[in-house]
Amino acid sequence: MIDFTEVNARESVDEAVRRLVTATHFASGSIVSMPVTYPSGSTVTLEVTLQQGRCFVSDRAGGFQEAEMCGATRYFNTEATRIADSLGIRFDGRDMFVAEVPAGNLRGAMVVVANASAEAASAATLRAADRSDKDASDQLYERLATIYKTKDVQKNVQMVGQSNHKWRISVLVMDKFQQWMFEPVTGNYISAVGTAAKFHDFAGVEHAPFRAAVIKSREDMKDFYGLVAGASTKVITINDPDETFHKLMAAA
Amino acid sequence: MAVLPADIAELIASEKSLGDIPVWDEKTDPHYIVFTHALTVGTVATGGFQLRVKVSRRWVDRDALMQLEYAPAGKRSAVGLWRLDWKPFHTHGNKSLPLDVAFESYDGSHQHPFADNFMPEAMRMRGNNLPRGRPFPSDPKTLSDFLALGGELFKIKDIGRISLPATGPDIFWQPDD
Numbered sequence: 001m002i003d004f005t006e007v008n009a010r011e012s013v014d015e016a017v018r019r020l021v022t023a024t025h026f027a028s029g030s031i032v033s034m035p036v037t038y039p040s041g042s043t044v045t046l047e048v049t050l051q052q053g054r055c056f057v058s059d060r061a062g063g064f065q066e067a068e069m070c071g072a073t074r075y076f077n078t079e080a081t082r083i084a085d086s087l088g089i090r091f092d093g094r095d096m097f098v099a100e101v102p103a104g105n106l107r108g109a110m111v112v113v114a115n116a117s118a119e120a121a122s123a124a125t126l127r128a129a130d131r132s133d134k135d136a137s138d139q140l141y142e143r144l145a146t147i148y149k150t151k152d153v154q155k156n157v158q159m160v161g162q163s164n165h166k167w168r169i170s171v172l173v174m175d176k177f178q179q180w181m182f183e184p185v186t187g188n189y190i191s192a193v194g195t196a197a198k199f200h201d202f203a204g205v206e207h208a209p210f211r212a213a214v215i216k217s218r219e220d221m222k223d224f225y226g227l228v229a230g231a232s233t234k235v236i237t238i239n240d241p242d243e244t245f246h247k248l249m250a251a252a
Numbered sequence: 253m254a255v256l257p258a259d260i261a262e263l264i265a266s267e268k269s270l271g272d273i274p275v276w277d278e279k280t281d282p283h284y285i286v287f288t289h290a291l292t293v294g295t296v297a298t299g300g301f302q303l304r305v306k307v308s309r310r311w312v313d314r315d316a317l318m319q320l321e322y323a324p325a326g327k328r329s330a331v332g333l334w335r336l337d338w339k340p341f342h343t344h345g346n347k348s349l350p351l352d353v354a355f356e357s358y359d360g361s362h363q364h365p366f367a368d369n370f371m372p373e374a375m376r377m378r379g380n381n382l383p384r385g386r387p388f389p390s391d392p393k394t395l396s397d398f399l400a401l402g403g404e405l406f407k408i409k410d411i412g413r414i415s416l417p418a419t420g421p422d423i424f425w426q427p428d429d
Binding site for chain 1: 319331
């Protein structure tokens with residue numbers, strides 16, 4: 001690589017590449033930091049031991065710990081079991097590992113275990129975030145039930161959109177004449193894209209219901225704000241005063 | 253992710269206390285000796301506001317962590333608030349933010365500070381388990397020093413109540429020089 005500055009680019013690249021994978025050796029085995037990361041940004045570290053020419057490769061329960069630190073161990077157990085089964089490796093409730101790998105196949109085994117551990121932790125973290133949306137849904141229901149005392153307020157209502165797909169509406173407020181849908185939505189991909197798809201599907205029905213996206217803040221939505229706003233009748237924040245919610249209803 | 257208490261930033265900034273001596277759990281985790289312990293501010297405890305400590309079974313001179321967290325009753329999810337990783341084997345890599353430590357990689361001790369990972373406008377922690385890291389102000393040489401640093405950063409005035417678990421290093425996992 002040609003570099004016209006004083007910095008030697010080739011050395012910089014070589015140094016970066018050298019440090020992508022590091023191994024620390026002990027009497028009983030080695031700990032290897034792999035260039036694969038968990039959601040937090042921590043690299044996956046593997047424990048490799050060798051006995052009679054066969055290797056044992058474990059993630060040292062690193063995926064479990066990543067999930068544990070954000071309260072997602074329950075989801076991790078499910079995801080790690082699923083991923084281990086699909087890849088033909090093992091999961092004992094904490095560690096993901098392969099046993100009895102010929103030394104010549106060690107590199108491939110390390111790649112598989114590292115990626116399996118990261119994938120299970122990522123899936124568990126995503127599911128924990130989805131659980132957070134459900135908590136937000138309960139909170140929103142309690143708030144709306146207090147604000148709209150004279151109307152029928154229901155949660156987790158199934159409704160059919162223009163596509164004939166059945167959607168779960170987090171909170172539905174109704175009177176004799178009209179329906180108002182409320183969905184808590186965050187800047188999380190699944191939450192934002194799911195809400196936008198749901199609202200688009202109801203925008204196309206005859207007598208389209210009022211669709212309110214309830215967000216934590218404009219900043220929280222990042223660049224998903226426009227996507228959700230485009231599908232919603234109104235976007236409001238959960239901390240808006242009761243008066244804002246009443247005006248919303250009156251204007252519909 | 254559970255909704256955080258409205259005064260979470262004040263709790264983090266306040267002087268805290270363990271109150272009594274944490275008890276190590278030496279059975280549950282095959283890799284670590286651990287405890288979680290409720291923290292009090294003054295005489296008041298906020299349910300679920302706690303300290304988690306994990307120290308290695310194999311090594312006494314590395315691989316430990318301390319985390320402030322919020323684990324409300326009735327919720328399945330605990331929320332990490334501020335984590336310290338002491339001489340871990342993993343490397344932590346930042347993404348493009350915060351700007352002053354963008355794309356930094358920490359091969360050794362580092363922390364995931366509350367201030368970098370809290371979103372006050374949304375009253376929640378950033379997704380993905382405290383993704384923003386920084387180095388320690390100083391790197392402790394011993395586990396006792398690490399616990400003391402944790403007490404200082406987390407403002408736990410009686411951190412000295414923690415007695416070290418009665419384990420020695422695993423002779424099979426000493427450096428192979």
